[in-house]
Amino acid sequence: MNNSANITLLGKARFASPIRHSVNDEARVPLHIVRTPGVTPIEELLFEMAGPREKLFFDPRDTRAGIVTCGGLCPGMNTVIRSAFLELHHTYGVKEVLGFRDGYHGLDPASGLEPIVLNADLVDDIHKEGGTVLGTSRGPVDISRAVENLIKRDVNILFVVGGDGTQHGGYKLFQEAQKRGHALAVVGVPKTVDNDVPYVSRTFGYQTAVQEATRVITCAHTEVHSVQNGIALVKLMGRHAGFIAAEATVSSQEVNFCLIPEIPFKLEGEGGFLNALKKRTLRRAHAVIVVAEGTGQDLLENKGGERDASGNIKLRDIGPFLREKIEAYFRAEKIPMVMRYLEPSYIIRSVPADAEDAILCDQYARHAVHAAMAGKTGLVIGLLHDHFIHVPIEMLAKQEKRVDPNSSIWHAVLATTGQPAHFE
Amino acid sequence: MNNSANITLLGKARFASPIRHSVNDEARVPLHIVRTPGVTPIEELLFEMAGPREKLFFDPRDTRAGIVTCGGLCPGMNTVIRSAFLELHHTYGVKEVLGFRDGYHGLDPASGLEPIVLNADLVDDIHKEGGTVLGTSRGPVDISRAVENLIKRDVNILFVVGGDGTQHGGYKLFQEAQKRGHALAVVGVPKTVDNDVPYVSRTFGYQTAVQEATRVITCAHTEVHSVQNGIALVKLMGRHAGFIAAEATVSSQEVNFCLIPEIPFKLEGEGGFLNALKKRTLRRAHAVIVVAEGTGQDLLENKGGERDASGNIKLRDIGPFLREKIEAYFRAEKIPMVMRYLEPSYIIRSVPADAEDAILCDQYARHAVHAAMAGKTGLVIGLLHDHFIHVPIEMLAKQEKRVDPNSSIWHAVLATTGQPAHFE
Amino acid sequence: MNNSANITLLGKARFASPIRHSVNDEARVPLHIVRTPGVTPIEELLFEMAGPREKLFFDPRDTRAGIVTCGGLCPGMNTVIRSAFLELHHTYGVKEVLGFRDGYHGLDPASGLEPIVLNADLVDDIHKEGGTVLGTSRGPVDISRAVENLIKRDVNILFVVGGDGTQHGGYKLFQEAQKRGHALAVVGVPKTVDNDVPYVSRTFGYQTAVQEATRVITCAHTEVHSVQNGIALVKLMGRHAGFIAAEATVSSQEVNFCLIPEIPFKLEGEGGFLNALKKRTLRRAHAVIVVAEGTGQDLLENKGGERDASGNIKLRDIGPFLREKIEAYFRAEKIPMVMRYLEPSYIIRSVPADAEDAILCDQYARHAVHAAMAGKTGLVIGLLHDHFIHVPIEMLAKQEKRVDPNSSIWHAVLATTGQPAHFE
């Protein structure tokens, strides 16, 4: 298996595991599983299966772990913290678990933020609340000071809950620790409400977000269905990928236009979006539009490419832009209409995880603990074909996960909206 | 009882009522009921008790009724429509009930909108949806053309679901019909999510709105509680009265500042709001502010006094104004902070009524039908000291209902927020 | 005002109140407010208005208060505990607040249960959970030992959250304390999900219960609407009064038969319930029945009159009885049918309070604190015509609150179900 996505090991595992059942360390899950005779198969790529290992690298009684949560809120962060703590504490008997506060900021001693020593009472009810009890922030970590801090505190395991940039920072932490001869297992739980992490079929919190987005779309539909020529424009999350927009469209069955970053669209002209919206509105007297926030960046002036504190390119705001274009167009066409603009991101991402996401969070967290205890580092937990896997952090940057216009879900979007495959 | 709020009668009631139990037409509910020895009582004012009457003015078999819904959405509009229809159709056996479409617009034949003939199948499930199946709009009615239309269609009863302006229009409709010798009972069900109708202790939909606003506040709190110096600003409904803001503050118990139109406040200076916000933020690292939309109009430039289609004075927008002031202030004070601005009105007012509001809608509707069948006109159904009453429409304009700074609920707001009684 | 419901005072109030606004101690709210010329008015009865008083009887800095919760669960108990603590601690500055555990059981030192010293952190989030953090139990209190305990612990104020029997126990506690020369203000917050407390228009938790019951009825309706001759029987709370059953019937609009304790009914015969159910089922192929638990006690064998630990008469169980009768009847009539029996009480009463109930809990709690601090004792907080009042505990036993068959809400029940006024 030469084409395996190999995981870095801190050393040979030799301590007994308290878990009776274990996963074979050689078990692999292939990326491409569909086989078609006569079709040249895509180059094989194999991932380590996640799960408890027969032997541990760390002696639990001597091990101190830390957890840090970074970036924007996402349903289920507290469940990840809680289940990671419980698995470390109850199942493995790890000595101490620290909760670093306010994201990477709190890894830096200069912040003056003392980590919280987690215990069973403290985490008991946190899964019932949205957000993160550890606090979060955007922005990079000072690698050198953070690693010094981890060494000083005798932390050998760090769980990093965050997105792309955050995981990349985690990778550098592990490298720096290695350079300094400190055994540090850095294991990530990928967090993005957008669901756009490669090798991860569902990121935690995503399904809850789709549920909440569906609620909002129903409200938007009610609003515009109750007035003459009501047009609702709902801006949903989705910087580079329109999964939330697409799935909330299918689940609500009440959207007429779904616009996502993956599919460029024309505003003006016979085949453009505005003309289609006009025709729909004249025909049915109302319309619901869902747009993912990263959609149509080519339509917006993109000066400079500013970045936010996490290093993400700042997006121009499609929401107000589209709203103005629509209003101007209907004014010009002398068609009276009633605009309802909704931007519900904060009320979507701040709710607690629903049942299925709670389970997913629990599983990501426990698998992360298994990996770390076995001495694996520089990885995030992935989910491929219903199997949890180990994904080397550096592989995340090499691949994109996007809504496939040929997929069954996008077919359902086109079918339920009735919109054309392209506005052009 | 000279100081009774007298209701206009279309004539002597003489038809048998199908309802066995009736309310005495002379029964009255006093406005002021608290008695204090040594305190001069406020001048007495008495209202007719609502309810079925012994005799009807209209012969159900010969009567055609209409319903119209006007203004912004409010939870429960469909329940009002449904219960009014069911009471007219099943209990009284009225010949036909028309649903006029798109608010007062649809009363005008010039709109080309044909009313819907309601039936049991059509209304069967509508109470499970928000909004109004009849449609709604803002704007006045052309009195003359509307009355002509009602006469032509042989409509003798019109139920008007709407706010102040709408009810005032209803009053003119009845007057015009009277002038033309057409017996028209106009009975209103007051609709305002703001809960600011005099002689109406709770307008329908209001409690549902408080429930939804509470949900949003919890989200806002989660957002700012998860970051350093997070400040959430939640703009809620409340043009002239802050009931939603105040009650959602008490129900959520997570608000730190509640600003309402009834209580002017200073922004700047030692005792001003911004300084108090700074102190709170420095002390607790997060803050949740709730502001009713009509708050602080004196702080905003008020040019001209424009009005919207319903004739309401257009308010300057306190939300973005306050947001900018806060951001500028913290910038000037060099305190980093994270702003979360939420404007959830559309998702609050468009949900279906909760159980208690559903019952309230049902009761308003049935009492409106009783009043109309008895030949009463020019009134709205009120709710005073737990009794449904008849309120002459013209009395609505003479009185204001506002949050009382000496009330127990405002005491609870001050207690839960910890904010001072005045920012001055 | 001779016919005032007089409240016992522990002595003359003389300490300054921290609350600027106060309610006149002489202010009274009359029980009967409707006036009808020619109708002899019911004998006047007046209640003290609740609210902060100008002077306090207790010096907050020297005062220790206790809270105890008794009987079955009810949405909002934690909010009552929390708001009472906050008002005592923050507004009045009371020295210490003790939470007695497990109901009256915990007042007895023999239980070995040490009370919890409440603080702001401890109560911070409890309003988001159902149940009671103090624990609860049924059963009477040993008056002598309990009062000794209160004296020993220097407790001068006791808040009692519970039903009839519990409040009666509270009354005896105050009497015993008085006998022993210990100033003890016993102030009750009436708790019964059934909403059947006289002089209390809405008990806390009741509206939330109606909301949850409505959810369950919708499920029951879905079940039977999806099969041929499906009959759902939903047993709801309501020992002596059918408020939940009646209001959930009106709010859901999906019930065909609503049976409550106030209205006896016949099972057999032409006009009996079973025949009506048969006709309905044959006509529409499904039926939803709601029955309050205390309904039809005359139909059940009532041997002896056993009582539960709280001293309530043990009811025979109408649910299984009715289920069997229906099944036997349809078997005898050779009509196939599908029975769905639901008994959802535990999932109705254990949820957290909804927004409106949260506010109500908050207000009951704060008014209870005002009364106690003013040195009033032997009372519960009531709610009459939208005003909070003081009700002497011993008056509760003299009056019943029941669903009035002539009320507007029962009219709505008959209208929405289509059931006859009587099965006879």
Place this chain on the structure above:
Amino acid sequence: MNNSANITLLGKARFASPIRHSVNDEARVPLHIVRTPGVTPIEELLFEMAGPREKLFFDPRDTRAGIVTCGGLCPGMNTVIRSAFLELHHTYGVKEVLGFRDGYHGLDPASGLEPIVLNADLVDDIHKEGGTVLGTSRGPVDISRAVENLIKRDVNILFVVGGDGTQHGGYKLFQEAQKRGHALAVVGVPKTVDNDVPYVSRTFGYQTAVQEATRVITCAHTEVHSVQNGIALVKLMGRHAGFIAAEATVSSQEVNFCLIPEIPFKLEGEGGFLNALKKRTLRRAHAVIVVAEGTGQDLLENKGGERDASGNIKLRDIGPFLREKIEAYFRAEKIPMVMRYLEPSYIIRSVPADAEDAILCDQYARHAVHAAMAGKTGLVIGLLHDHFIHVPIEMLAKQEKRVDPNSSIWHAVLATTGQPAHFE
């Protein structure tokens, strides 16, 4: 690919498809994808990938389809009906879609039930309701009369939404039609809220059921947490497989004992369940037990093996049995306790699908339509490793899907409950 699960074709597909993108008819998804060096691989089994095909067997303009829903309720049945209709009608342009009523009963002309001709208006809002608008029933179909009926009505496609027995009936329908020379594509959408269908990673409605079960567990926990020695016993669905019990245990994190059919347990003795329950209750003063309905059949007297109308073996009822055993045991041990028994199945399975299940329903339905239009028959739509597949109906009986005691989810159950791997 000799070991492919081959699907029966009605004939060569030759009509043009309206869908641009198609799935290669030769594409296969393997059952076993994990590879471990040195471990002999399990015998290969391959499934056809589902999805639109390049050519259709049926000419849409000449095709009439039917849908039938059978067995117990499950969230999402209406969404399956709706999306199947929409895909048939809008995407393919099929002439007519019939909804057969009341399950297989309605396929038999002897029932006198005329099928409903579906249209866009009729299905517009049905996905917002639980249950099935077509009605359902248990029991087998009269194959001969049903096929005759389908031939007479010129139905060439039948969608069967139901469980094991139902799908098996569907298989016989297709065989009988074949025998009579009538081209009938029978395509199943597997329906079981228990999630125990082989080759189907998630059946529709299952996630919603877990969500609702979690709500109920929270209520149960609140009940017992508020009293001394409260013990809640929650009986959940799960005839042969404990997926709902296990996942609701993990999602709620509030269960102390989870009992499922896959894992036999001893009641009595040192290592038995009752002793463990006693110890837990004495230690923590409350306990929550979740039991799947099919658990512990060996403990119950199993006389005869009766079957219900659908042919399923009638289970003895573990719920009341366990309740009595617990009560008797605590009585014998003289430990007072408070029992809370909950049986919420009807309120779990009758709710509408949540967002993720709504999407799943939509996808199952559309894939079923693609398969039928391509002339495939005798299959159900499966879901394997995130790919929709075609599963020959007769394969369902040859395989079981059960909770694996070595799985990660069962590890999480043991971790969150703290219960031993076995009570023995």
